[in-house]
Amino acid sequence: MKIELPKWYDLHVHLRQGDAMEDFIKAQIAMGCAGVLAMPNTDPPIAKVSDDDWSIEAYTDVIKAAGGNAFSEIIVPLYLTSDTTPEMIKDGAAGGVLKACKYYPPHGTTGAQSAAPLETYVESGVFAAMEEAGVVLCVHGEEHGLSGEKYFGHESNAEEAFYNDYMPWLIDKFPKLKIVCEHITTKVAADFVKQASTNIAASITPQHLLYTVGDMVKGFKYHLYCLPLVKFDRDRQALRDAATSENNTKFFAGTDSAPHTTKATDCGCAAGCFTGGIAPQLYAQGFEEAGLDLTDSAAQEAFKRFLCINGAAFYGLNVPKETFTMVKEEQAIVPLETANGPVTPLPLGMGQSTIPWSIKA
Numbered sequence: 001m002k003i004e005l006p007k008w009y010d011l012h013v014h015l016r017q018g019d020a021m022e023d024f025i026k027a028q029i030a031m032g033c034a035g036v037l038a039m040p041n042t043d044p045p046i047a048k049v050s051d052d053d054w055s056i057e058a059y060t061d062v063i064k065a066a067g068g069n070a071f072s073e074i075i076v077p078l079y080l081t082s083d084t085t086p087e088m089i090k091d092g093a094a095g096g097v098l099k100a101c102k103y104y105p106p107h108g109t110t111g112a113q114s115a116a117p118l119e120t121y122v123e124s125g126v127f128a129a130m131e132e133a134g135v136v137l138c139v140h141g142e143e144h145g146l147s148g149e150k151y152f153g154h155e156s157n158a159e160e161a162f163y164n165d166y167m168p169w170l171i172d173k174f175p176k177l178k179i180v181c182e183h184i185t186t187k188v189a190a191d192f193v194k195q196a197s198t199n200i201a202a203s204i205t206p207q208h209l210l211y212t213v214g215d216m217v218k219g220f221k222y223h224l225y226c227l228p229l230v231k232f233d234r235d236r237q238a239l240r241d242a243a244t245s246e247n248n249t250k251f252f253a254g255t256d257s258a259p260h261t262t263k264a265t266d267c268g269c270a271a272g273c274f275t276g277g278i279a280p281q282l283y284a285q286g287f288e289e290a291g292l293d294l295t296d297s298a299a300q301e302a303f304k305r306f307l308c309i310n311g312a313a314f315y316g317l318n319v320p321k322e323t324f325t326m327v328k329e330e331q332a333i334v335p336l337e338t339a340n341g342p343v344t345p346l347p348l349g350m351g352q353s354t355i356p357w358s359i360k361a
């Protein structure tokens, strides 16, 4: 079985900085990626638009020099900090460089230590300026600073708290603000996005379509440790329903592929799953596990909407004319050798040395 698809945009990926970028970018291109939304949680973060050694403009050039000139689109969101001003938003949008901004929960995940609480940008006028200029808000939707039992439980968790308590308040204040609820993991978040207006959409990662927290805890598979955490079966089911629905216009691919050469540390674990090179294959596996028969043309259309169409439409990007082909043939999974050492792809970290789908060169 074969599926030919337009090349797609990975609308949430971590390309990092330094010598290994070339390897990560090669892996993106190998999986039919025509463009990326590259996360700004570098060190230091990308917190300026231009005119600086380290800004959206500078980082875009760095990505291009590392092989990203093959991409037809590179969006780098501005990392929101307490130093972000409405003028930066207005000028950045007017100059065409600023398309999106990223909200991180302070200290809530890898590289989130420069972020400020959501209220900061309400008070500073930053969100108002974004709404006015049509700049997309990319949200890592988790409440920060919670106690352990509130952070992760069956009744509630940091993501549910965010979508129940903060998002309704935010969209009430800024009803026209374009928001991507990134890497959603819960039924609460999926339901929130479904009932919200058309300026609210969401990305879903391969790991959240495929796994639940039990898969991580059983054998402590730390390569599946990412933030937000994988959740329960009811949540995975809600994500599968949202992604595969024939009416889906709001849910799209954003891998959150996050390479870490060292996952387990002395007293913890770095958050992030690496799916570079294999994300469409894993998404296809997720669609099949959701019960879709990808030999069926309606199922293929649903897959195409999720991978290639909905995200491009939300960000106002053209769907590429160039295509790539997926085949239902087993592919061996090996570590990605990089300038910084090997990175373990998620399936290998889950003890699987093959996956059911491949990409035809």
Ligand code: DOR
Residues within 6 Å of the ligand: 014, 041, 109, 110, 111, 140, 225, 226, 227, 228, 258, 259, 271, 272, 273
């Ligand atoms: O799992 C994650 N890894 N979640 C994030 O929000 C950041 C990312 C990373 O940069 O490694």
Ligand code: ZN
Residues within 6 Å of the ligand: 012, 013, 014, 039, 256, 258
């Ligand atoms: Zn991310």
